[in-house]
Amino acid sequence: xxxxxxxxxxxxxxxxxxxxxxxxxxxxxxxxxxxxxxxxxxxxxxxxxxxxxxxxxxxxxxxxxxxxxxxxxxxxxxxxxxxxxxxxxxxxxxxxxxxxxxxxxxxxxxxxxxxxxxxxxxxxxxxxxxxxxxxxxxxxxxxxxxxxxxxxxxxxxxxxxxxxxxxxxxxxxxxxxxxxxxxxxxxxxxxxxxxxxxxxxxxxxxxxxxxxxxxxxxxxxxxxxxxxxxxxxxxxxxxxxxxxxxxxxxxxxxxxxxxxxxxxxxxxxxxxxxxxxxxxxxxxxxxxxxxxxxxxxxxxxxxxxxxxxxxxxxxxxxxxxxxxxxxxxxxxxxxxxxxxxxxxxxxxxxxxxxxxxxxxxxxxxxxxxxxxxxxxxxxxxxxxxxxxxxxxxxxxxxxxxxxxxxxxxxxxxxxxxxxxxxxxxxxxxxxxxxxxxxxxxxxxxxxxxxx
Amino acid sequence: xxxxxxxxxxxxxxxxxxxxxxxxxxxxxxxxxxxxxxxxxxxxxxxxxxxxxxxxxxxxxxxxxxxxxxxxxxxxxxxxxxxxxxxxxxxxxxxxxxxxxxxxxxxxxxxxxxxxxxxxxxxxxxxxxxxxxxxxxxxxxxxxxxxxxxxxxxxxxxxxxxxxxxxxxxxxxxxxxxxxxxxxxxxxxxxxxxxxxxxxxxxxxxxxxxxxxxxxxxxxxxxxxxxxxxxxxxxxxxxxxxxxxxxxxxxxxxxxxxxxxxxxxxxxxxxxxxxxxxxxxxxxxxxxxxxxxxxxxxxxxxxxxxxxxxxxxxxxxxxxxxxxxxxxxxxxxxxxxxxxxxxxxxxxxxxxxxxxxxxxxxxxxxxxxxxxxxxxxxxxxxxxxxxxxxxxxxxxxxxxxxxxxxxxxxxxxxxxxxxxxxxxxxxxxxxxxxxxxxxxxxxxxxxxxxxxxxxxxxxxxxxxxxxxxxxxxxxxxxx
Numbered sequence: 001x002x003x004x005x006x007x008x009x010x011x012x013x014x015x016x017x018x019x020x021x022x023x024x025x026x027x028x029x030x031x032x033x034x035x036x037x038x039x040x041x042x043x044x045x046x047x048x049x050x051x052x053x054x055x056x057x058x059x060x061x062x063x064x065x066x067x068x069x070x071x072x073x074x075x076x077x078x079x080x081x082x083x084x085x086x087x088x089x090x091x092x093x094x095x096x097x098x099x100x101x102x103x104x105x106x107x108x109x110x111x112x113x114x115x116x117x118x119x120x121x122x123x124x125x126x127x128x129x130x131x132x133x134x135x136x137x138x139x140x141x142x143x144x145x146x147x148x149x150x151x152x153x154x155x156x157x158x159x160x161x162x163x164x165x166x167x168x169x170x171x172x173x174x175x176x177x178x179x180x181x182x183x184x185x186x187x188x189x190x191x192x193x194x195x196x197x198x199x200x201x202x203x204x205x206x207x208x209x210x211x212x213x214x215x216x217x218x219x220x221x222x223x224x225x226x227x228x229x230x231x232x233x234x235x236x237x238x239x240x241x242x243x244x245x246x247x248x249x250x251x252x253x254x255x256x257x258x259x260x261x262x263x264x265x266x267x268x269x270x271x272x273x274x275x276x277x278x279x280x281x282x283x284x285x286x287x288x289x290x291x292x293x294x295x296x297x298x299x300x301x302x303x304x305x306x307x308x309x310x311x312x313x314x315x316x317x318x319x320x321x322x323x324x325x326x327x328x329x330x331x332x333x334x335x336x337x338x339x340x341x342x343x344x345x346x347x348x349x350x351x352x353x354x355x356x357x358x359x360x361x362x363x364x365x366x367x368x369x370x371x372x373x374x375x376x377x378x379x380x381x382x383x384x385x386x387x388x389x390x391x392x393x394x395x396x397x398x399x400x401x402x403x404x405x406x407x408x409x410x411x412x413x414x415x416x417x418x419x420x421x422x423x424x425x426x427x428x429x430x431x432x433x434x435x436x437x438x439x440x441x442x443x444x445x446x447x448x449x450x451x
Numbered sequence: 452x453x454x455x456x457x458x459x460x461x462x463x464x465x466x467x468x469x470x471x472x473x474x475x476x477x478x479x480x481x482x483x484x485x486x487x488x489x490x491x492x493x494x495x496x497x498x499x500x501x502x503x504x505x506x507x508x509x510x511x512x513x514x515x516x517x518x519x520x521x522x523x524x525x526x527x528x529x530x531x532x533x534x535x536x537x538x539x540x541x542x543x544x545x546x547x548x549x550x551x552x553x554x555x556x557x558x559x560x561x562x563x564x565x566x567x568x569x570x571x572x573x574x575x576x577x578x579x580x581x582x583x584x585x586x587x588x589x590x591x592x593x594x595x596x597x598x599x600x601x602x603x604x605x606x607x608x609x610x611x612x613x614x615x616x617x618x619x620x621x622x623x624x625x626x627x628x629x630x631x632x633x634x635x636x637x638x639x640x641x642x643x644x645x646x647x648x649x650x651x652x653x654x655x656x657x658x659x660x661x662x663x664x665x666x667x668x669x670x671x672x673x674x675x676x677x678x679x680x681x682x683x684x685x686x687x688x689x690x691x692x693x694x695x696x697x698x699x700x701x702x703x704x705x706x707x708x709x710x711x712x713x714x715x716x717x718x719x720x721x722x723x724x725x726x727x728x729x730x731x732x733x734x735x736x737x738x739x740x741x742x743x744x745x746x747x748x749x750x751x752x753x754x755x756x757x758x759x760x761x762x763x764x765x766x767x768x769x770x771x772x773x774x775x776x777x778x779x780x781x782x783x784x785x786x787x788x789x790x791x792x793x794x795x796x797x798x799x800x801x802x803x804x805x806x807x808x809x810x811x812x813x814x815x816x817x818x819x820x821x822x823x824x825x826x827x828x829x830x831x832x833x834x835x836x837x838x839x840x841x842x843x844x845x846x847x848x849x850x851x852x853x854x855x856x857x858x859x860x861x862x863x864x865x866x867x868x869x870x871x872x873x874x875x876x877x878x879x880x881x882x883x884x885x886x887x888x889x890x891x892x893x894x895x896x897x898x899x900x901x902x903x904x905x906x907x908x909x910x911x912x913x914x915x916x917x918x919x920x921x922x923x924x925x926x927x928x929x930x
Contacts, residue, residue: 230930253930289515294929 006052007073127242164201179209234281235302312341400424455509462504469497479575519608557583559912562670562764562881581660588667588794616791670764697761697789764881771888796879
């Protein structure tokens with residue numbers, strides 16, 4: 001693929017590192033020549049100094065033949081402008097990094113109207129990743145779709161859940177939860193279950209639902225004790241804010257310790273339900289006073305990696321909490337890995353991985369209507385995202401009347417940001433994004449799901 | 452919330468109570484009263500509970516403002532309930548609610564009584580009533596800080612929660628030494644007053660009880676007419692000492708440190724003396740025709756002013772019979788209260804100074820909207836946090852006040868009685884006006900109202916917040 005990356009910061013450099021290793025043709029644009037020099041001497045990429053939002057610079061970078069443009073400069077507006085110009089001057093897909101929390105609420109509008117394929121907010125991504133960890137420490141794996149509005153969650157079916165020997169249909173009838181069982185791993189076999197599929201204890205079950213509904217589902221099967229109920233967040237930056245907002249939505253009591261008084265007041269305005277403490281998060285006596293030993297989770301998100309790691313060590317020693325630390329620079333990850341400090345989150349990696357996942361999906365689906373493609377269920381199944389652009393055979397009939405292929409499931413419909421876990425009587429409408437899970441390989445169009 | 456350390460402190464409160472009851476026990480032995488067995492029973496009971504609770508030292512030493520407030524509030528509740536036991540067991544006050552009221556009235560140095568005839572009480576019980584004033588005056592936890600082997604900086608949280616006034620400062624670097632100095636001054640002044648009263652031919656038992664009442668600014672009388680039947684000399688001595696116990700103890704410490712100029716410059720003490728002088732003169736003018744001579748009128752005026760502003764509550768005459776102006780002045784003095792850092796209650800002079808200065812600042816701000824001005828006290832800037840906490844205190848104060856008046860109005864007594872009953876208990880004074888005046892008592896109220904007033908007394912003594920914090924859900928949560 002021909003890829004243009006604009007902005008050579010932390011994420012830009014990580015992207016270059018990973019994408020060049022996958023044999024893509026990369027042109028990287030940055031306004032600072034010194035940064036480019038360092039990149040060009042390490043990786044086999046083309047560099048270009050200049051303003052990435054300039055039409056001429058993009059022309060020079062070959063936007064006409066590019067498949068993808070990724071804008072990851074420090075400025076949201078510049079990134080969006082880069083994408084708009086690229087969209088108008090070429091036919092490439094575009095990815096923009098937008099980190100302003102104001103815009104992040106309007107993401108789906110911006111995306112649709114400006115024709116941007118993907119908008120990535122590193123802080124939000126990080127916060128979501130942490131929230132995932134806190135929500136179900138017992139889940140084996142969680143994949144999120146549609147900007148975290150839907151998630152595919154894999155867990156081991158334990159005998160105490162009382163779901164063994166029940167059919168998928170029974171489960172949804174009995175629990176009345178808005179979830180969909182979309183994959184079952186039993187030993188080495190992978191099943192895409194229909195309503196009559198019988199679950200057994202010790203199956204690895206993957207379910208698709210919105211985060212709220214997953215929480216409800218787990219409450220109903222009695223995994224309530226695993227969920228974190230209180231969180232102590234140290235550092236009230238952007239990640240802290242996003243995380244606190246998500247945790248509060250989930251009904252978790254949140255206490256944020258932040259040093260800067262003005263930021264504290266801002267946080268208190270934005271999150272009236274959170275308990276905002278103005279103080280130095282590295283002050284041990286403050287941490288003790290604010291109940292660190294009793295917190296069920298401690299998340300250190302200060303601007304300093306060293307502080308975060310030490311705070312994690314401290315929290316591991318003095319509490320039995322689920323401990324999460326954010327690390328921005330990963331130069332010492334082998335040492336960090338050797339420490340007993342709970343979970344470590346690398347925002348730079350998360351962001352880059354999210355983009356790379358998209359690139360891989362785009363590559364797989366080139367020449368098809370597949371928006372994104374994820375390998376799931378031990379890579380034995382695929383989750384494909386289709387955009388429904390026009391009326392077709394599948395948009396007129398309720399799902400129950402569609403003659404679908406076997407081992408295939410429509411597991412989620414994204415309608416303007418609203419997640420619908422489809423039931424038999426639901427329709428697919430033009431403009432929707434539809435997620436399909438299947439073990440059948442090579443689907444190229446939404447109409448391929450029919451027999 | 453660190454429960455184990457609170458358990459430990461409360462255990463020491465039981466021990467303290469057992470120790471304190473030794474004194475009335477001794478009095479009972481001296482007078483050969485049967486109540487000695489009641490006190491011994493109480494001592495054993497408190498001693499056993501205290502022993503069990505303090506058996507295991509807390510491992511977790513985490514202690515913060517929250518623990519301090521809770522420990523202080525619970526300590527006072529325990530003191531009230533265990534202190535009421537002798538009254539109940541001896542049969543002097545058989546009703547539990549009334550007995551607790553009387554004890555709380557003692558420990559909070561209020562001096563309101565539900566008894567109509569105190570002269571029939573045994574000496575030991577009378578002694579216990581007055582002795583609780585003396586103990587409650589300087590603070591029980593301050594006393595414990597002096598003797599308890601507790602290390603770490605957290606004792607300050609206890610002292611902050613128990614000591615009255617908008618801000619608490621240490622006298623010397625060590626909190627234990629500070630507590631010792633405070634109790635030393637307290638003890639010395641108590642002894643001087645006892646000697647002066649003995650010189651005035653007061654019986655020893657009367658001198659002790661009267662001194663305990665004035666030192667703690669409590670005001671339980673051992674005579675039905677309070678101080679009315681004693682000689683003018685005794686009344687003047689008591690009046691002057693009440694006033695002295697209402698002064699910020701920091702002033703005496705500065706005198707001890709041979710820094711008299713600094714001591715005399717204390718703004719709060721100056722305002723305090725000024726208010727007393729002005730009120731005395733004003734009242735004298737209005738009551739001279741009642742008592743015939745200016746001298747007698749001045750004596751009664753001074754004694755009553757001193758008694759009310761320090762929130763003691765002794766009386767030499769029935770001031771409820773005075774004309775309206777002196778009565779209103781006395782009611783206003785009820786709210787002023789003594790100085791911060793003294794044994795008195797009420798809103799405290801220093802809070803009033805800060806409030807008056809805030810109003811002045813606000814007026815200036817209207818004329819010069821861009822004016823920058825800091826409120827100063829004793830030549831030092833009063834931090835915004837302190838001003839804010841004073842304002843919040845006042846709001847909480849008046850909310851609780853109004854709500855209490857509403858609650859006790861269920862008994863259908865008149866407004867003057869209701870209003871001054873709450874004023875007299877919430878400010879830890881003792882007598883009010885109307886049916887709860889110097890000749891009346893609080894026995895007229897129903898059990899419910901008595902309970903409301905009991906809580907008011909505790910809230911007033913602990914300055915509201917330690918008690919309110921007990922009702923916050925967050926206080927009891929670990930996180």
